[in-house]
Amino acid sequence: MIPKSHPRYQSLVLREIVAEGVKKGIVHITGLIAHGRGEAFDYLLGEKTQPFAIEAVKASIAYLKKAKNPVISVNGNTAILAGKDIINLARKIKAKIEVNLFHRSEERIKKIIRFLEENGGENILGLEADARIEGLKHDRAICSYDGIYSSDTVLVPLEDGDRCEALKKMGKIVITIDLNPLSRTARSADVTIVDNVVRAIPNMIKYYDEVKNPDDIIKNWDNKKNLRKALNFICKRLTELY
Numbered sequence: 001m002i003p004k005s006h007p008r009y010q011s012l013v014l015r016e017i018v019a020e021g022v023k024k025g026i027v028h029i030t031g032l033i034a035h036g037r038g039e040a041f042d043y044l045l046g047e048k049t050q051p052f053a054i055e056a057v058k059a060s061i062a063y064l065k066k067a068k069n070p071v072i073s074v075n076g077n078t079a080i081l082a083g084k085d086i087i088n089l090a091r092k093i094k095a096k097i098e099v100n101l102f103h104r105s106e107e108r109i110k111k112i113i114r115f116l117e118e119n120g121g122e123n124i125l126g127l128e129a130d131a132r133i134e135g136l137k138h139d140r141a142i143c144s145y146d147g148i149y150s151s152d153t154v155l156v157p158l159e160d161g162d163r164c165e166a167l168k169k170m171g172k173i174v175i176t177i178d179l180n181p182l183s184r185t186a187r188s189a190d191v192t193i194v195d196n197v198v199r200a201i202p203n204m205i206k207y208y209d210e211v212k213n214p215d216d217i218i219k220n221w222d223n224k225k226n227l228r229k230a231l232n233f234i235c236k237r238l239t240e241l242y
Contacts, residue, residue: 011039011047014081014198021080025111028103031077034158041179042196044234049203052229053195057203059221060155060175060191062214067153067173070095071125075102078157078197079112084119085201092208095155098147099126102160104139135166156185157197164188177201181230192223194230 002012018035021027064070072086072095079086079099090097099112106127113124131149132141140163143149154167157177161184167174168188176189177200186192193200211217 026080027076038179049195049199052226053193056191056193056226057207058211061208061211062217063173064093065214069151070153071147071151072097073100073156082197082201083116087121089205096147097124098144102140133166134170159185161185181227
């Protein structure tokens, strides 16, 4: 039992949730490493949503409001950490959800789909395996034709850089949630929300109705500039801690 008085209580709770996800077969064992890396960057961000992340949230909403066929790509870490919020967001933006894994196995896809269904999800894609992301080798290229393959806009939290770049080459708008502003994913995406997925997804729901002028937001959006804000914040915070 983690005491609520612990100064990093929420972070430790999330760590336990991911570990439990491994035990349930939802999270791949390497997902623990990925979570730990993200946790380190979250620490640098003060474990809080910063203003540049809210700007990116609003930009992501703008793109999603303009999308004709939006899809949310879900992996094990995303499902276990933010599954219920993703389902609520998908309903709000009328998006499909596809389970799409780096370490792909039919068994784990089934477990993630079942987990999402238990949290209110319906018609979850992922088992079809009837299309491939162009330019990628290995099983991580496998996707659903009615999902990621035919989408025009993809929200891919916690994505890997190669797949993000491949989706861009297919002409898709790519929105990602990545605590590391230096990653290839962050630098390749159209919109990068530099924040923890457990805060970013609820914020997308929270601010959805506030975005009234998506065309203007998209016209003025500069992802590289926003990433620089994230990096400048981290650098400034590091120099001011002591």
